[in-house]
Amino acid sequence: MDQELKVHSDVICTFCGCLCDDIEVEVVDNRISKVKKACMIGRNKLMHAQSNNPDITIAGKPTSLDAAINEAVNILTNARFPLVYGLSSTTTEAQREMVEIAEILNATIDNPSSYCHGPGLMARQQVGLSSCTLGEVKNRADLVIFWGCNPLESHVRHLTRYSVSAKGMFHPEGRKSRKIVSIDIRPTPTTKSSDWFIQVTPGNTFEIATLLRALVANNPIGKGDDALIAGVAVSKWRELAEMIRGCKYGVIFFGLGVTQCRGRDINVEQLAVLVSEINNHTRFYAMAMRGHGNVAGGNQVMTWQTGFPLAVNFSRGYPRYNPGEFSVIGLLARKEVDAALIVATDPGAHLPADTGDHLKNIPVIYLEPHNNPTTEWATVVIPVAQAGVAASGTYYRMDNVPLRVKKIVDSDHLSDEEVLKRIKERITHAQNY
Amino acid sequence: MKSQIQLTLKKIPDIPVEAENIKPENMAGKTISEIKAIPILVGKCWEPAGDWFDIGIKESPESDSEKPVIDLFIKGDLTRFKRIGEGMSQGSMRIDGTVGFHAGAKMCGGELIINGNTGDYLGAHMKAGLIVVNGNAGHYIAAAYRGHAKGMAGGTIIIKGNAGQMLGARMRRGLIYVTGDCGDAPGFNMKAGTIIIGGTPGARAGARMVRGTIMLLNKDNLPELLPTFTYNCTYTPSFWGIARGVLSKMGVQSEAGTDLLFKRYSGDTNEGGRGEILISA
Helix, strand or coil: CCCCEEEEEEECCCCECCCCCCEEEEEECCEEEEEECCCHHHHHHHHCCCCCCCCCEECCEECCHHHHHHHHHHHHHHCCCEEEEECCCCCHHHHHHHHHHHHHHCCEEECHHHHCCHHHHHHHHHHCCCCCCHHHHHHHCCEEEEECCCHHHHCCCHHHHHHCCCCCCCCCCHHHHCEEEEEECCCCHHHHCCCEEEECCCCCHHHHHHHHHHHHHCCCCCCCCCCEECCEEHHHHHHHHHHHHHCCEEEEEECHHHHCCCCCHHHHHHHHHHHHHHCCCCEEEEEECCCECCHHHHHHHHHHHHCCCCCEECCCCCCEECCCCCCHHHHHHCCCCCEEEEECCCHHHHCCHHHHHHHHCCCEEEECCCCCCCCCCCCEEECCECECCCECEEEECCCCCEEEECCCCCCCCCEHHHHHHHHHHHHHHHHCC | CEEEEEEEECCCCCCCEECCCCCHHHHCCCCHHHHHCCEEEECCEEEEHHHCEEEEEEEECCCCCCCCCCCEEEECCECCEECCCCCCCCCEEEEECCECCCCCCCCEEEEEEEECCECCCCCCCCCEEEEEECCCCCCCCCCCCCCCCCCCEEEEEEECCCCCCCCCCCCCEEEEEECCCCCCCCCCCCCCCEEEECCCCCCCCCCCCCCCEEEECCCCCCCCCCCCCEEEEEECCHHHHHHHHHHHHCCCCCCCCCCCCEEEEEECHHHCCCEEEEEEC
């Protein structure tokens, strides 16, 4: 019997914030059989997208979708301080439903950015950030600084598609016409492929950004050229400042080494002010190396719906924002929430063990396409069609450019958006909203 | 005669409670049943305070001493109670126990005494009044809320234990005294005001400070200052004696004498260099 072969071109890989949109996927009889052009991580994600799917369960026992949704609604409407959490690996359409559910429930809503790039968002609110698109970087950047990130292992095709060896309008020679600098605490594949690797001591991002601000602006400093800042002589930082001032178009890509080391949001705040001040001399931008496929979209949706990108509370019927008070780690560490709706993230694997343990003591509703540590203990598990594979929708790339992800195979399950819509409708009915 | 109101916590809630309505001016002149009906936000539902507190009122004679008569006593583990005394403008309140986030935030008068530890954002955006903590305080004391440029705009906060990170961050005016240690970045981006730290501060004292004064009374184990602070001179600032006297009246006795020498560093040069850090010489 002939097998039906379909070839999908320009498929978007939803693994990381790069959202590579040139992937080719072959589908035979509704099964993904071959993936071309993707990095190893993206290929594995697509090849395994249709396996290891969980059953619909309540307290570990198989049930129907209708019963699972009813149980979810029952748990959420009876909770006195519920948490809606996730958003990072699903479509903006599903994220929009989650925000609406949080509002109807007077719940707290947060996404994983609160423990990855959230500090950068807080800094952006405080001082702004001069940023650009990856297309601009590809076409114009002659100085690229990777600070606290290792894209060769985390965003594998970033260097070839956008930042280092990509051939752009004003850089037809690609790699040869760009200077690449890495600032990191240890050698990595990215630092090895850089022109200049500055190895720094851990936890000193703020001091480095402070010194660079002073050197770029020629402000007085209380240290001599031989003094060490983050383990590197001031004279070396002066060289970097000169390189920054001398470039035509520079960009800093910053990772969790900046946002999650000692100082967090004030690191990014100082870095953002640095970039702003460099623009007194030349064109310069900064961009966060966003991790999960649509974590940037989660911040976009929450911002346009609530006014804030993360850690939003609706207890009083209107949105309030305060990372630390309303972010997932703080809420769970203080054992404040009494039920949780979790979509498109894996708290069992991502959160600190003692923090995540509180989720095991409260009823948790979990929407997820694959078996993972959280499906093992979640109270209600509802499998869903994976976004970008079996469900279409909008994703935001790390530079906040929205892209439409395709549905390339059919699934037995509903999408996140469809399940969330059903939950929302029944909550609305139950609460006579 | 003066009324004293006593609130005793009946049970510790398992979810957060927001109790900005618990402050002296909301209680004064009310009967027990009226106080019981004061709403507090338990999780996402408003509930009467009487569900959570035993309430008593007793009359006491007017005191002739300079110390004001306490208007409101609260007793219990209030760790999950946020916003107690928020916006308080008059009277006095004493809390015997640990208290949660935002205690005394936006306070514009009166006196708040906490005999226990506090959560984050104590006295945030405070405009006037006095807060005394006989215990340790959390992070962002007297700081600005996210997105705001200016935090504490006046008043005094005295912490007799340790304080957390970002002490007095973005403060605009006022006095903060910490007897013990504090976390990173005290006085971050402060616009003006005075922070005095008796113990050891964390790293990055005065980072991005525009103006204002940070005094470090303990010269031992100090972390290195940021490179954007430059040494000026060693001297005894004339205001030190005045500040010491004011603190003494508030019950804070500093071991340092009025002739204590300080090394003066000015910074943050990235922000104009008009702030100062004074380190005990």
